[in-house]
Each structure stands twice: as C-alpha cells, then as structure tokens.
Amino acid sequence: MKSERPSARLLDLSRLLSRAGRVLTGVDRVERAYLDALITSNVPAFGLIRTPLGFLLLDESGMQKLAAKIDGDISWGPASRLAKIFSKLPPELQRALTDARKLAVARCTRRGLGRMLKRHLPDRTAYFNTGHSNLTDYVTMGVKALRGGKIVVFVHDTIPLDLPHFQRDGSVERFKLFLGRVSAKADLVIYNSRATQTATELQLAKIGRVPQGMVAHLGVDMAEPDKTALPKGLPFEEPYFLCVGTIEPRKNHLLLIDVWEQMEKQVPPQDMPQLLICGQRGWKNDECFFRLENSRLKGRFIHELSGLSDGAISALLDEAAGIVFPSLAEGYGLPVLEAAARGVPVICTELPVYKELLGDIPVYASVNDSYLWVRRVLSLAESRRTGQRPKKEAFTPPTWDAHFNLVLSET
Structure with a gap:
C-alpha cells in the first residue's frame, strides 16, 4: 500500500464509544491511540461509529471533542429522548450516543452507508478497523465502493479460537465471522507481534486468502503515578x-x-x-x-x-x-x-x-x-x-511514535 498515499483515513470508533463510562481495555487503548495519531497526521481523518440506528461520520473536530469526552476531560451531556428509546443500553452509553450524534457531520441508516461515504470522503480513503468489531458487510462494501478504497485491519490475537471454552457465549462465532471478512476483504493486516501474526495467518490459511501483513509493536504508555x-x-x-x-x-x-x-x-x-x-x-x-x-x-x-x-x-x-x-x-x-x-x-x-x-x-x-x-x-x-530488588536487564519499551511511523508510512 505504500506506493499510493491515501487521500483520507477513516477510523472505526464504534468499540471506543461503546466503552463510555468504563475503564478502557488493552484493545480500547489501541483504538484511542489511533484516534490521536490520525487526527494529528497530515492526511485528513474521519471517524465512523455504528449506532443502533445506523452510522455516524465525524470529522477531525468531532473526533477531537469525542476524545476529550472519552478521556473524561469533558463530561457526557444528557441523553436525548431518542437515545432513551434504547432502554437496554447503559445510561452512560445513551449519553455518549447523544453527544456523538451532535458531533457528527453526517448520519445514515445501515443501507445508506455507501452513499454517505461517497458524499463525504474522497477516493483512495483508507479505512482502519482496530477493535475486532464492526467489520460488517455494510462497512466493507461501503469502503470498497470508493475508488481505490483500502481496508486496514488490526488483529490483536486469536484467543477466541485458541481457548474457545473460556469465551463468552457467541464470541467464538463472531470472531470466526470477523476473520472470514479479514481474509476476504482486508488489504493489509497489522499485527502487534510476530507471535500474533504467525497464529493468525495459520487461521487465515484455513479460511482461504491470507492478506498482506505487517508487525508493529504497540507503544507502552507510562502513566504518571497518582x-x-x-x-x-x-x-x-x-x-x-x-x-x-x-x-x-x-x-x-x-x-x-x-x-x-x-x-x-x-x-x-x-x-x-x-x-x-x-x-x-x-x-x-x-x-x-x-x-x-x-x-x-x-x-x-x-x-x-x-x-x-x-x-x-x-x-x-x-x-x-x-x-x-x-x-x-x-x-x-x-x-x-x-x-x-x-x-x-x-x-x-x-x-x-x-x-x-x-x-x-x-x-x-x-x-x-x-x-x-x-x-x-x-x-x-x-x-x-531487604531493599535489594534483583538487577535485571534494562528494557526499553516500544513507543507509539515508532508504531505509527511504520504503520502510516504504509497506509
């Protein structure tokens, strides 16, 4: 993909929004890091969010404001009457969906995604899916409807297939569907380690096509002690x-x-x-x-x-x-x-x-x-x-700068 620089990048933020009000998991933190990296790059960035009613599209300004709310720097606003219709959703997620709708530059039903993307995104847009979620037929067809549209997927692990007896009900089948779409539709797969790449490509080979892959170690965030x-x-x-x-x-x-x-x-x-x-x-x-x-x-x-x-x-x-x-x-x-x-x-x-x-x-x-x-x-x-902590070989952790220097040079 390196030969043709994308005209825009579209980051799927569906998983991150769904975590509103909860402590972020490791996978969530990756999506959060991609949000920062894409809105600070010199290629236009957009965010895509799946909702119970369809999809929302955010521009860079909306993505920045969403990031501040996810980080807790700005509180979520009150839930709208529309959001409250989905009473099974946690109250915090109802509020997050309300704010996301306000921040969106466009919205559509599921069937209207392709038309919305064509109206607002240029050809040669690269779509990034980092959360193992929302890689649906609607999304892949919508991105591929853009001339030169590329699909970039981050695979974190194959644990649902490696240890199926430890998984939540339905998660193994969902992961199989996810990998099936990766095999069929992805232009590039990003892996967090060689170990993950080896395990995933063995599974992809059983399905059919093995897309081009690259390894980019995740950055290690060193939070300030509090x-x-x-x-x-x-x-x-x-x-x-x-x-x-x-x-x-x-x-x-x-x-x-x-x-x-x-x-x-x-x-x-x-x-x-x-x-x-x-x-x-x-x-x-x-x-x-x-x-x-x-x-x-x-x-x-x-x-x-x-x-x-x-x-x-x-x-x-x-x-x-x-x-x-x-x-x-x-x-x-x-x-x-x-x-x-x-x-x-x-x-x-x-x-x-x-x-x-x-x-x-x-x-x-x-x-x-x-x-x-x-x-x-x-x-x-x-x-x-006794105050004698064992001396160990120094470990310099991977950085997000190195990760994105590699990933964004290819996508």
Missing part, C-alpha cells in the same frame, strides 16, 4: 505483588490463589506477601469468584481492586515487589511490558509474545509448577523487604 487515586487502607507495610487485568479464566487467577494459600501454610504471617488483584470481574469464572469470596486469605493477604485509574496502577507498580502473570494466552500483555519498563520484577508464563518482546527479562514459571511460583514469589518478597 497515589491520591489509591483506595484507603491498602497493606503497604508488607511486600506486595500485582496482577493486573480482567478477572477471566485465561488469566489464570486460580493459580495465584493456590500459590498464596500454599504460602500461608509455609511461612509465618509476618513474612506473608500481599496479592493485589487489580481488574474488573469478567465472564465464565464462577470458580475463581467463589474462591476469592471464600478464601481464608481474603482481606488479609489477597485483595481484589477494580476500577483503578492508570495513575493508581502506576503508583502501585512503583512500590511493588513484582508483578505476577500466570496467563494461559496473551495477544500482547501490556501490564507485563509496563512493569518491565519500570524495572519491576516479572514472574509470568513463557508465552511466545513475552519471549519475543522481553527475552530473558522475566522469571518464567510453568502453570503446572505451583511450587516454583511459591519459591519465586517468596524470593522477590524477601528482596523487597
């Missing part, structure tokens, strides 16, 4: 470890509960490290939730924290004895990369993406060896207690 955003009463008097991310089955929090309960039987209370589980509760994880609720360590050595800001997480990382991440699969694993960038010791499973990006910096431990996890955690806790 201790004032931390909940009161956290046990900072003892070494503590963080596990950051949605509490879902593939994150394997059950192993950490096992490890902490084993440790509690082996060491005196004054030597027990704390475990701070930072994340929202997810899906299909009833056993883990039951264990968290009923563990004898709840509130003593295991603490569940949700809704923490980036600044609060950064503040916790700076003082942590380590981050523990026994995940069974990751597309990128941003919390681990941020911890490594801050010099925080990492204990994690030996996933291909970590070997690719971090090499030998983490302490790798098998999910089948809880004894090794116990030993590594206690060793790092003692190092923190």
Whole structure:
C-alpha cells in the first residue's frame, strides 16, 4: 500500500464509544491511540461509529471533542429522548450516543452507508478497523465502493479460537465471522507481534486468502503515578505483588490463589506477601469468584481492586515487589511490558509474545509448577523487604511514535 498515499483515513470508533463510562481495555487503548495519531497526521481523518440506528461520520473536530469526552476531560451531556428509546443500553452509553450524534457531520441508516461515504470522503480513503468489531458487510462494501478504497485491519490475537471454552457465549462465532471478512476483504493486516501474526495467518490459511501483513509493536504508555487515586487502607507495610487485568479464566487467577494459600501454610504471617488483584470481574469464572469470596486469605493477604485509574496502577507498580502473570494466552500483555519498563520484577508464563518482546527479562514459571511460583514469589518478597530488588536487564519499551511511523508510512 505504500506506493499510493491515501487521500483520507477513516477510523472505526464504534468499540471506543461503546466503552463510555468504563475503564478502557488493552484493545480500547489501541483504538484511542489511533484516534490521536490520525487526527494529528497530515492526511485528513474521519471517524465512523455504528449506532443502533445506523452510522455516524465525524470529522477531525468531532473526533477531537469525542476524545476529550472519552478521556473524561469533558463530561457526557444528557441523553436525548431518542437515545432513551434504547432502554437496554447503559445510561452512560445513551449519553455518549447523544453527544456523538451532535458531533457528527453526517448520519445514515445501515443501507445508506455507501452513499454517505461517497458524499463525504474522497477516493483512495483508507479505512482502519482496530477493535475486532464492526467489520460488517455494510462497512466493507461501503469502503470498497470508493475508488481505490483500502481496508486496514488490526488483529490483536486469536484467543477466541485458541481457548474457545473460556469465551463468552457467541464470541467464538463472531470472531470466526470477523476473520472470514479479514481474509476476504482486508488489504493489509497489522499485527502487534510476530507471535500474533504467525497464529493468525495459520487461521487465515484455513479460511482461504491470507492478506498482506505487517508487525508493529504497540507503544507502552507510562502513566504518571497518582497515589491520591489509591483506595484507603491498602497493606503497604508488607511486600506486595500485582496482577493486573480482567478477572477471566485465561488469566489464570486460580493459580495465584493456590500459590498464596500454599504460602500461608509455609511461612509465618509476618513474612506473608500481599496479592493485589487489580481488574474488573469478567465472564465464565464462577470458580475463581467463589474462591476469592471464600478464601481464608481474603482481606488479609489477597485483595481484589477494580476500577483503578492508570495513575493508581502506576503508583502501585512503583512500590511493588513484582508483578505476577500466570496467563494461559496473551495477544500482547501490556501490564507485563509496563512493569518491565519500570524495572519491576516479572514472574509470568513463557508465552511466545513475552519471549519475543522481553527475552530473558522475566522469571518464567510453568502453570503446572505451583511450587516454583511459591519459591519465586517468596524470593522477590524477601528482596523487597531487604531493599535489594534483583538487577535485571534494562528494557526499553516500544513507543507509539515508532508504531505509527511504520504503520502510516504504509497506509
């Protein structure tokens, strides 16, 4: 695609708007980073949002104002009577949809998307889909109706196909449809790692066509620590470890509960490290939730924290004895990369993406060896207690500047 510079770029913002009022996930943060990059480039940018009634089109001014509302710099306005018709939508999303309609330069029904894009966008527009959502036939046909229109898709992982038994109802079939459209319609696929590219292209080959692909590592945002955003009463008097991310089955929090309960039987209370589980509760994880609720360590050595800001997480990382991440699969694993960038010791499973990006910096431990996890955690806790944090190879994280220098030179 590098040979023909696009006349405009169209970013799908449907997923980002749907997260109104909630803490952004890793995938959401990528879409947010693309919003900033596209409106500050020297190619005209537009935003596309799918709504219950059809589609909205935003220009750069509207995208900037939407970004300020998503970031919380400006509050969402009141929900309109039209938005309230969709009573099953959360109130915050009703307000967000109302504001998005006000910011739009054009709107249309689903069937009218092609006509709307032709009226407002030039030929050779490149459409970016970064959220694994809204890559529908209406969208692909609408973009391709523009002469020279290109479709650029970001694939974050193939976890729905790799671990289907851990997924929400319907998500595996939706992901299969998504990959089918990627195979059939994408002009370029962006991957966050070589590991993701390898896994995805194996799946695409089973479907049919494998589009051109490129790897562009995601930037690691280093939020400013904000201790004032931390909940009161956290046990900072003892070494503590963080596990950051949605509490879902593939994150394997059950192993950490096992490890902490084993440790509690082996060491005196004054030597027990704390475990701070930072994340929202997810899906299909009833056993883990039951264990968290009923563990004898709840509130003593295991603490569940949700809704923490980036600044609060950064503040916790700076003082942590380590981050523990026994995940069974990751597309990128941003919390681990941020911890490594801050010099925080990492204990994690030996996933291909970590070997690719971090090499030998983490302490790798098998999910089948809880004894090794116990030993590594206690060793790092003692190092923190004595003020002797282990020296690790310096890690310089990937940057968004490097990511977009590569991506936008090709699209």
